[in-house]
Amino acid sequence: MLTIxxxxxSRASRNYWMAEELGLPFQSVPVIQARRLADPLSASAPVNTKSPSFLAVNPMGLIPAIEDDGLVLAESLANNLYLARKHGGPLAGANVREEGEIIAWTLWAATEVEPHTVKIVLTYDNGQDNTPDGKALIETCVKGLERPLARLEQHLQTQDYVVGGRFTVADLNLAEVLRYAMSETDLFDRHPAVKAWLGRCHARPAFEAMMAGRRKEVEAA
Incomplete structure (x- = not known):
């Protein structure tokens, strides 16, 4: 069984969403970010990214990691590419060309988009969004996203999804990276095709199932 x-x-949301899309049974092992704890190494601390038990899984101390049939992978977007390739179906590339496009869009998300979006979401998470420095950082990140979103906007003018005219792992990966910036509503209003595409991605039952898991965590905290 797949273990997440x-x-x-956390970024594990990407892998939970993917497992739901594929209908895979999975075991969830909650591992919290050490930065959220006052003393992550205390005996009473929950399993976190500095816990020896988790470092034995991923020595880099980052979540998520997955374990599947003895294989351990610890990069969230790559985890999804692996699961799509293993299980096939419409989320995977139908041929070598589509597979190349899926990989390219995923790497584009990681290199051109996420460096900006993750700073936005962390600024909000740290309660700094209304401080002068926080506002300035968000503004800089939004400016940095204008060119990538213009590229995606153009791409989506003639198709509903990123690759192959259907929802694939490329859409899932990119949508999860962009979700970090959805607080910036004006940015998405300036890119209506991107906004509509995100709406289609987020209307999927598997996304709703993943978000239900997030809400349960927030309520239990």
Whole structure:
């Protein structure tokens, strides 16, 4: 059985969403970010990214990680590419060309988009969004996203999804990276095709199932 290490309120959300899309049974091992704890190494601390038990799984101390048939992987977007390739179906590339496009869009999300979006979400998570420095950082990140979103906007003018005219792992990976910036509503209003595409991605039952897991974590905190 697939094992996913990490809480839903983390990048592990990408892997939980993917497992739901594929209909895979999975075991969830909650691992919280050490930065959220006053003393992550205390005996009473929950399993976190500095816990020896988790470092034995991923020595880098980052979530998520997955374990599947003895294989351990610890990069969230790559985890999804692996699961799509293994299980096939419409989320995977139908041929070598589509597979190349899926990989390219995933790497684009990681290199051109996420460096900006993750700073936005962390600024909000740290309660700094209304401080002068926080506002300035968010503004800089939004400016940095204008060119990538213009590229995606153009791409989506003639198709509903990123690759192959259907929802694939490329859409899932990119949508999860962009979700970190959805607080910036004006940015998405300036890119209506991107906004509509995100709406289609987020209307999927598997996304709703993943978000339900996030809400349960927040309520239990």
């Amino acid at each position: 290490y990490g809480v839903y309120c």
